[in-house]
Amino acid sequence: MSDASDLQALLDSQRRAFEEAPFPSLATRRDRLKRLATLTRRHRDEIAAAISTDFGHRAAMETRLTEVATVLQSASFTRRRLRRWMRSERQPVGWRLLPARARVHYQPLGVVGIIAPSNYPWNLAWLPAIDALAAGNRVMIKPSEHSPATSALMSRLAARYFAPEELCVAEGDADLARAFAALPFDHLLFTGSATIGREVARAAATNLTPVTLELGGKTPALVAADADLEKAAERIAFGKWLNAGRTCIAPDHVLVEASRLEAFLKAMQRQITRFYPRGTASHDYSAVPNEAHRQRLEAMLEEARDHGCRVIDLGERLELPDGGVKLPPTLIVDPSDGLTLMQEEIFGPWLPVLGVRDMEAAISRIKSQPRPLALYAFTEDPALRRRLLEETHSGGVVFNDTLWHNAVPALPFGGVGESGSGAYHGEAGFQRFSHARAVFTQSPRSLVGRLNPPYRRWLLRLLGL
Known part of the structure; x- marks a missing residue:
């Protein structure tokens, strides 16, 4: 990835693909999660080697525990429960509006951007990607410039297992990260320091891009x-x-x-x-x-x-x-x-x-x-x-x-306050990257027409209004 124009072209490609298939089926979403898990499981030794190279040394078992196992567990957990999460949720309408019906329909947002840090470069890039893919979105990931070996491996494997209009990885320096944060995503998730988090939030605000910030603090x-x-x-x-x-x-x-x-x-x-x-x-x-x-x-x-x-x-x-x-x-x-x-x-x-x-x-x-x-x-x-x-x-x-x-x-x-805003993982992550769309269906036998002007005081008293 060379400059901001390349990023914009990639975003445009993903957005076009999303508009052609705005509500991926359960089978499509599960397939994407399965490919992500396969990518991680098959290449776990390469992942451990790349992270150790970036760190100067990290035990392979520590990487298996903190990076590989967490991604595999999350992908499996999500695939098993996704059918239920995707169902519309019926909601009560109150006796005054019966027999109308109400429900919440979870709709994909579109294209989700993820800016990942270097301390857990695999885990903190792919865990939010699992939630975003489960919700039916396209995903662009900007890994940290401080983990170049892991970022290169991530980019190469993403291109092997996913079409770029499904999921892609944008390698680059801090300038590219700033350009990435300024893109008009449908949602942007950032993990890192509070200082950089403020910069990301300011860049996203230009486009009114909703932001999830995972920051940290003095625990x-x-x-x-x-x-x-x-x-x-x-x-x-x-x-x-x-x-x-x-x-x-x-x-x-x-x-x-x-x-x-x-x-x-x-x-x-x-x-x-x-x-x-x-x-x-x-x-x-x-x-x-x-x-x-x-x-x-x-x-x-x-x-x-x-x-x-x-x-x-x-x-x-x-x-x-x-x-x-x-x-x-x-x-x-x-x-x-x-x-x-x-x-x-x-x-x-x-x-x-x-x-x-x-x-x-x-x-x-x-x-x-x-x-x-x-x-x-x-x-x-x-x-x-x-x-x-x-x-x-x-x-x-x-x-x-x-x-x-x-x-x-x-x-x-x-987090909350200084430690961030918004949450993900599991069903919370599915909902984070979905639009909870209110759906109200009126019945042909509805009586709400009686509330039209001219208003009847006796009817309002009867309804307790």
């Missing part, structure tokens, strides 16, 4: 007084250092009662040793790609050291022979709120751990911050769980674990 993990510290440390460590912390729903910081802070820190150190016995040299620990991103992370940590923070290094910085760099898991104890790592989403292997007076203080802190993409709470206390559900806001909530709500296809996934 807290709360460890209550009744929590099992070893189990909490295990699940937080998994969620934080999967993909070296480059997960939009990774725990960004931990809130634990001050009286249990030291015990929790020791539990975290034990879990990291268990997960990665050779430290950053462990094969299962991922590298952090992109020199600019690494410099940003290292500047955050250096600032914390300069301000006298207690920093617990759980490994060493490791430069790999092929140019990749691994940054070690690191705990930062009680950093002040003014530090960069407490102001910005970390998106890396640093984990601030803050001691709080009690759970009341923890809830107050969570409520005072921008709304995150997820909230993790380790507690068996039903009253505390209820308070968190009723008094705080986040895209999702997980009790006694991290990340795994994202693996449930039936649950909507999305």
Whole structure:
């Protein structure tokens, strides 16, 4: 893809194809989902190799778990339930309008654009594509310029398994991404940082293009007084250092009662040793790609050291022979709120751990911050769980674990406030990329004509109006 004119030509081609077949059959939609799943399953080794090349190193098993399995599961889940989702839904009309009928008809939007990030380059491109195809749309994907090997593979495989007027991949740099966001799509989904998300929203607003934004934020993990510290440390460590912390729903910081802070820190150190016995040299620990991103992370940590923070290094910085760099898991104890790592989403292997007076203080802190993409709470206390559900806001909530709500296809996934707008996955995704069209069918025996002027007061009283 060379420039914006090529993008517009591709969009025009997809729109013409959509206009010729504006409501694909169930069989056609299932076939597209089957091809997408086949594309992923047959080429999973190539996918793992391409992502590892882009990252500098990522274990193939981690890619199989986080990229391949999620796409295959979502495609299968959607294909099995699509017939029911496509059915019109009957709605009550109220006794005054009987015997008229009402229903909601789910209509494809047209052409959906997807801008995917580099941290999960396969998963976050294809999961929204599954929902968009299920809803009967054509799809254009702009993968990240920071994952060139994966983007090239995605483009090549998409061309092999799909006609370009069905689904296509537009490779290119940041300028092409800006041109992509400015196209008059029928819907645009962006996954990435809040800063770039604002730019995408502004570009889309020119065409009044509806936008779904999946952004991220500073996801807290709360460890209550009744929590099992070893189990909490295990699940937080998994969620934080999967993909070296480059997960939009990774725990960004931990809130634990001050009286249990030291015990929790020791539990975290034990879990990291268990997960990665050779430290950053462990094969299962991922590298952090992109020199600019690494410099940003290292500047955050250096600032914390300069301000006298207690920093617990759980490994060493490791430069790999092929140019990749691994940054070690690191705990930062009680950093002040003014530090960069407490102001910005970390998106890396640093984990601030803050001691709080009690759970009341923890809830107050969570409520005072921008709304995150997820909230993790380790507690068996039903009253505390209820308070968190009723008094705080986040895209999702997980009790006694991290990340795994994202693996449930039936649950909507999305942010709120600073962490994004709109949700997809499963039926929520089907509806996100559909127009819920109101359909009202009047009966020949309708009595509403009696409500025409001149108005009859007795009739209005009879109808309770």
